[in-house]
Amino acid sequence: MKTKCYDILFRRKIYTQLSEIQNDIEQWLEFYNRERAHSGKYCYGKTPWQTWNDAKGLVKEKQLENLFCSSDTHFVKMKADE
Numbered sequence: 001m002k003t004k005c006y007d008i009l010f011r012r013k014i015y016t017q018l019s020e021i022q023n024d025i026e027q028w029l030e031f032y033n034r035e036r037a038h039s040g041k042y043c044y045g046k047t048p049w050q051t052w053n054d055a056k057g058l059v060k061e062k063q064l065e066n067l068f069c070s071s072d073t074h075f076v077k078m079k080a081d082e
Helices: 002-012 018-034 048-062
Strands: 067-070 075-078
Touching: 002 018, 018 048
Parallel strands: none
Antiparallel strands: 067 075
16 A cells, blocks of 8 residues: 555645545545456456455355354364264
8 A cells, every 4th residue: 555555645745634645545545446457366357346245245155154263272163074
């Protein structure tokens, strides 16, 4: 975030109030996560927000119903092992 956001913002504008910085950062984050396509391993050209929304169903399906962890033993048991 430093090189992609802060370095550019502070080169373009001299801020006099914290609220100005906060507003510009919020706008940048909105663009970064919801508008620009991403070429990352799991995004496949979609925005990070689209990738997140597409994966929510899979996460819910795989998480609590199929997996649990005991903090005492750090043991993970799969539902298939029951």
